[in-house]
Amino acid sequence: MDSYHELKTLVASMEHDASKFHHSKVKASGTRYRALLMKCKKACDAIRKEVQAEVKGMTVKRRQAKPKEDLSASIKPPSSAPILIPIKQDRKPLSADLVKLSPKSS
Numbered sequence: 001m002d003s004y005h006e007l008k009t010l011v012a013s014m015e016h017d018a019s020k021f022h023h024s025k026v027k028a029s030g031t032r033y034r035a036l037l038m039k040c041k042k043a044c045d046a047i048r049k050e051v052q053a054e055v056k057g058m059t060v061k062r063r064q065a066k067p068k069e070d071l072s073a074s075i076k077p078p079s080s081a082p083i084l085i086p087i088k089q090d091r092k093p094l095s096a097d098l099v100k101l102s103p104k105s106s
Helices: 002-024 027-057
Strands: 083-086 098-101
Touching: 002 027
Parallel strands: none
Antiparallel strands: 083 098
């Protein structure tokens, strides 16, 4: 966590040089700004390595497998009622636009 706080202070210290470079167009502050950005990049890389090392050291918490349900009981056969499907999609379907489909009887 110390690396994170160091990064925050680096970013805060860049504010003066960043505003001076962007608003006043001072070349020297641009050079300092780029140098501080490079320090921030190195600090970010160090933090990434710390986090990666910590992650590798962690144990994986496995979830318990849920018992599988019998889905055959929940599947219902199709009803014998006709299915209405609208043909035209650009307007409200009228009763004349509906096609009756009845389940195939085999």
